[in-house]
Amino acid sequence: MKTSHERIEFLEKMADGITSWIGSIPSLIIHTLLFLTAFLLPSFGVVDFDKMLLVLTTVLSLEAIYLSILIQMSVNKSHEKIEDIQEDIEEISEDIEDIQEDLEEISEDIEEITEDIEDIQEDIEEINEDEDDEDHIEKAKKAILKSNVSSNKNEIKLLKDKIQELQNMIDELKKD
Numbered sequence: 001m002k003t004s005h006e007r008i009e010f011l012e013k014m015a016d017g018i019t020s021w022i023g024s025i026p027s028l029i030i031h032t033l034l035f036l037t038a039f040l041l042p043s044f045g046v047v048d049f050d051k052m053l054l055v056l057t058t059v060l061s062l063e064a065i066y067l068s069i070l071i072q073m074s075v076n077k078s079h080e081k082i083e084d085i086q087e088d089i090e091e092i093s094e095d096i097e098d099i100q101e102d103l104e105e106i107s108e109d110i111e112e113i114t115e116d117i118e119d120i121q122e123d124i125e126e127i128n129e130d131e132d133d134e135d136h137i138e139k140a141k142k143a144i145l146k147s148n149v150s151s152n153k154n155e156i157k158l159l160k161d162k163i164q165e166l167q168n169m170i171d172e173l174k175k176d
Helices: 004-022 025-043 049-130 133-175
Strands: none
Touching (some): 004 025, 004 049, 025 049
């Protein structure tokens, strides 16, 4: 058993097929033959001319009504597709703008990094010119010592905090 969605899809496909067929050369040929036949029937005395016109007018009116409905359905469907495409284009445009902004930021960052590298190279050249190798070694040793002292201070502080925490826990256990 088909769901309502499947039925609607089937009807839409059928409407698209009919609309496509109506706009084709075979449709033009068949309609022309039917009109010729309708006008020839009264000439051969098969049907009265007034009855033929009445039936032909009624059939053409019904066909025009259904065709206008089918065409409007196709127009609506096309309009929905166009709106979907416009939404996709807007999303893509926003993504492109975001990417352009990111590229500009990256470009600025690269320029800053390049400037920093140039400054560092200049500093290195100045250091090489101003000092000999022994001074470099002394400065490096001092920097390492300062780093070690700072690191040791941090470790001592952490140990003191841990000891204090343990002392607090012992005090709590004694109270209990």
